Amino acid sequence: MENSATTGQRNRWRLILGSYARNRLPFGPGAALGEGISCMDLEEVLDFLYSREQGEDVRRQGGTEESHLTAATWITRIRKLFPKETVEILEKQALDTYGMTELLTDKEVLEKLEPNQALLKTILQLKHLMKGEVLDAARRIVKKVAEEIAEKLMCDIRRSLLGRIDRNTKSSVPSMRNLDIQKTIRKNLRHYDTENQRLMLEQVYFNSRTRIFNKWKVIIAVDESGSMLDSVIHSAVMAGIFARLPMLDTRLVIFDTQVVDLSAYLEDAVATLMSIQLGGGTFIAGALQYCESLIENPHRTMVVLVSDLCEGGSVQGLLNVSRGIIESGAKLICLTALDLEANPVYDRHTAQRLADLGAHVGAMTPQALGDFMGKIMNG
Numbered sequence: 505m506e507n508s509a510t511t512g513q514r515n516r517w518r519l520i521l522g523s524y525a526r527n528r529l530p531f532g533p534g535a536a537l538g539e540g541i542s543c544m545d546l547e548e549v550l551d552f553l554y555s556r557e558q559g560e561d562v563r564r565q566g567g568t569e570e571s572h573l574t575a576a577t578w579i580t581r582i583r584k585l586f587p588k589e590t591v592e593i594l595e596k597q598a599l600d601t602y603g604m605t606e607l608l609t610d611k612e613v614l615e616k617l618e619p620n621q622a623l624l625k626t627i628l629q630l631k632h633l634m635k636g637e638v639l640d641a642a643r644r645i646v647k648k649v650a651e652e653i654a655e656k657l658m659c660d661i662r663r664s665l666l667g668r669i670d671r672n673t674k675s676s677v678p679s680m681r682n683l684d685i686q687k688t689i690r691k692n693l694r695h696y697d698t699e700n701q702r703l704m705l706e707q708v709y710f711n712s713r714t715r716i717f718n719k720w721k722v723i724i725a726v727d728e729s730g731s732m733l734d735s736v737i738h739s740a741v742m743a744g745i746f747a748r749l750p751m752l753d754t755r756l757v758i759f760d761t762q763v764v765d766l767s768a769y770l771e772d773a774v775a776t777l778m779s780i781q782l783g784g785g786t787f788i789a790g791a792l793q794y795c796e797s798l799i800e801n802p803h804r805t806m807v808v809l810v811s812d813l814c815e816g817g818s819v820q821g822l823l824n825v826s827r828g829i830i831e832s833g834a835k836l837i838c839l840t841a842l843d844l845e846a847n848p849v850y851d852r853h854t855a856q857r858l859a860d861l862g863a864h865v866g867a868m869t870p871q872a873l874g875d876f877m878g879k880i881m882n883g
Contacts, residue, residue, distance in 0.1 A: 575610060608626065614645070654773070657738075657741065657871070689703065719750075721798070723808065725792065726757070727786060727811035729782070736780055738870050756776070763791050787817045789821040842870060
């Protein structure tokens, strides 16, 4: 007779092997897990996904032991049966590994999916399949996730780039150069000693100070090839943050073999992200030529190229236009990755040749880009 530990191992193996092992390895005692949940419930939802490894449409399977799950009921069931982290893994595998596009073409199902960056990426890849209410639901998810990303980045970016005294922020570093004299007097007037004609200071106030900069133009050119999707998302969100900062005139262009200027939509992250058309060729030189045409004051301009540098056109043409931008006095920053992990995959030979011309080349997180830009503006 099996003990509880052995039975637990047996049931786990059965869940790994799936319903195909039911005749040779039935669930042992203790298959009921409590709260109305059993190992059979787990097996049913796991089979709905992983039976696709056999190339079968599990919705057509019969049998007295199985109910007919749909994508909508499957989402509901896995949320009941598994913790959030497991649900996100199952949803990601359903979309990325098994191509369950019905998850994104059914409004009811789409609204049940966990809004996160993985889902945002999938929506951008499959938005051409969406229509009507489904597309509206997708836009709401895009908006929610983009706002969450922006919220995480906003404070660090503003701290790096905001070029003025922030009189709304109290400094934790008391310093005479940060002394807010007007506020200190105003807040302490009630303590004025009329007899001795002396202002008694109960509290002294300081400002959070940053350097004052003249306005800079920042032109962000983003390669929208499929491998750059994380960078495209963060670039679009970053550009939206930049557009709200008073010391920056921000432009955003995306490109493959064509160039699309999205500068008019910078404050609408949904419109920006839903305009992305992933895939196609890559003509970096053409994109940089367009960016060059936007330069008015080179010594106050940064061109930020976000690309894997796999040029589909002439590499020499790319180098020529890059040289022209650099020699004009503008700063050319070539980012091989721009997301929270900054894991670069890029053409190292082209990157080295651009660096030799004087371009700033590297993989950066959004926060690192903000710090780097702040140093350039401060230089």
